[in-house]
Amino acid sequence: MADYPHDIYTEPEPDPHTLSNLGPLTGLAGIWTSATGHDVAPKEDGPETEAYIEHAEFQPIDAQTNGPQIFYGLRYHVRIVKPDEVESFHDQVGYWLWEAATGTVIQTLTIPRGQAVMAMGHAAPDAKSFKLEAVRGAATNGILSNPFLEHAFKTLRYDISVTIHDNASWSYEQVTLLDVRGKPEPFRHTDRNTLHKIAEPTPNPTARAALADAAKKDAAGAASVDTEAELA
Incomplete structure (x- = not known):
């Protein structure tokens, strides 16, 4: 267990600018x-490999506190379709969180097939690659599934490796280990992709408020200087 402070109630004063505090998630x-997505999934007759198209949006949120604990993070939405199709092949929402005090990276994910996961790992603030994992039955980095998935496609663990590149792109490799009903061995359901940036993020609400307040102060200061110049 981490060396947490005795005072579990007092909250720190967060920096309003989340984009400046994301550590390895920047x-x-x-x-x-x-x-260029690549998916290998279990089917009755064996593994099936498919290509997919991915659109992902990662936007900064205001800092979040649990007493003395503070997270800076990104809210994300991923939508995946098969080539030449409109229907969603995969839809996923959640948060990527960074706790600088412990070097902890967290990914929460929820999919509309009735499953929720919280994966955890550790990284340096300037890391360009990091790994997270979630394990069935874990109290902190666990996996919850609806009854049918527990019956037919039981998730044993989830691993994701992320690499940030220098050319406004990043890659992930993801392995979901499944206990498929009727199969003698666990199945490695894999996904990998390299995504390219098409737009910058929107600053979080407290950052926008701080920027607006700073602009007002600058405008007031400029007006005061102009008035003094006129009176001189």
Whole structure:
């Protein structure tokens, strides 16, 4: 267990500018797309490999506190379709969170097939690659599934590796280990992709408020200087 402070109630004063406090998640902020996704999924007759097109949006949120604990993070939405199709092949929402005090990276994910996961890992603030994992039955980095998935496609663990590149792109490799009903061995359901930035993120609400307040003060200061010059 981490060395938490005795005072579990007092909250720190957060920096309003989340984009300046994301640590290793900095390179994920923005809007992304890719047509080079690669998926290997279980089917009755064996593994099936498919290409996919991915659109992902990662936007900064205001800092979040649990007493003395503070997270800076990104809210994300991923939508995936098959080539030449409109129907969603995969839809996923959640948060990427960074806790600087412990070097902890968290990914929460929820999909509309009735499953929720919280994966955790550790990284340096300037890391360009990091790994997270979630394990069935874990109290902190666990996996919850609806009854049918527990019956037919039981998720044993989830691993994701992320690499931030220098050319406004990032890659992930994801492995979901499944206990598929009727199969003798667990199945490695894999996904990988490299996404490219198509738009910058929008600053979080407290950052926008701080920027607006600073602009007002600058305008007031400029007006005061002009008035003094006229009276001189």
